[in-house]
Amino acid sequence: MSTVAPPATGAGELWSPEEFTARLRAVPAERYHDRHPFNLRMHEGALRPDELRRWILNRFHYQRHIPVKDALILAKFDDSSLRRSWLRRIQDHDGPVEGEGGIERWLRLGEAAGIDRERLRSGAEVLPGVRLAVDGYVNFCRLRSALEAVAASLTELAAPAIMRTRIDAFERHYRWIETDGLVYFQSRIGQGGRDSEEALALVLAWAATRQEQEAAVAALRFKCDVLWALLDAVDGAGERP
């Protein structure tokens, strides 16, 4: 991965909203996991079925922790209105009723790819590097400031575009996966766009010093590293004895 922006010294003038926004947007533009070799191979149609299933099984470990990290972020807010809007993210993944929501949709993706939902739920095949990456992200949201935890969520800025490419790639290259298994990716196009705009507005409003602006950029870089490390682990597992 290339590096982005000058070193975070906390010195210097406050960035204008335009410059701060551009620096935030530059992070996923340069470091998002759509550039990872494993993701490139996925979208080129080069993954074998066992590799794609390995990714679905391991990425589910990340998916099931999204509501956990969002609850930890919500617990940092001393404002009903803010909590109410963040709570929607938990509902997006857990669903308003049984049998709906993002986690259920990922289980259906697994089934469409021939993975029983109990095999997904058990977590037995989750790789150590994936566990560490997800733990690292959850603990970041647990321990860091509200600003940093919200800034880390800004990988969603890049998510709608990758979802569109992914749906296209799955429909073209992986026809053995039933199309109705792709509903998760479809739902995230709208949700990711809405969530990232909301989070960006909060980060712009809260970062009142250059140091806080740089901390927000660093948080987003960290989050890109989490997603990258997850794919490193999935990619490397094929070479492990």
Add this chain to the structure above:
Amino acid sequence: MSTVAPPATGAGELWSPEEFTARLRAVPAERYHDRHPFNLRMHEGALRPDELRRWILNRFHYQRHIPVKDALILAKFDDSSLRRSWLRRIQDHDGPVEGEGGIERWLRLGEAAGIDRERLRSGAEVLPGVRLAVDGYVNFCRLRSALEAVAASLTELAAPAIMRTRIDAFERHYRWIETDGLVYFQSRIGQGGRDSEEALALVLAWAATRQEQEAAVAALRFKCDVLWALLDAVDGAGERP
């Protein structure tokens, strides 16, 4: 306060569901804050307006942290169904839309008692002992097991009864408070009953050893101590220079 149950040694047979339930119910029956001298004076109609306002101002510090502790509890659950039902508690306090929910209702109680909502929101009059009690409870929910955090919520077993007595006392003794300020207490009768039955079922299902059963009882004792300490601070403030 009197003490309840034998010392928690973790030794001995698992209690039957009936005995465990009885031991849990005995804790608020003996130690709930309805027995606190300040609460007794409140319900007897013996509080001066400034004392009642002091309680409303300080208890609000507790109220506004309820969704925070519930988000921390929710973050411990690895199950969409469980999170979905616990999420309802956050919604009860934050409201489905602006201008509703338990925190808004407490702000209206304040207004009915002549306290401007900005004065309540500022937290400027919150007593140190109240801050410590609320911090203690939030950190308990942050750091302890899901079983202990849920067991601590079982003070709700006693809440519906105290709410009925309180509404009656306010309508009889504190007519200077407008009746529509009491909506918070009314709403908690149904919510508290439903929440405590749900939490009791979880605690009964999760406590699989005598040690866990005793930890649940201890958690509920701790929570009674939190509420008691809150009233100690409010009661003692009148004597402080």
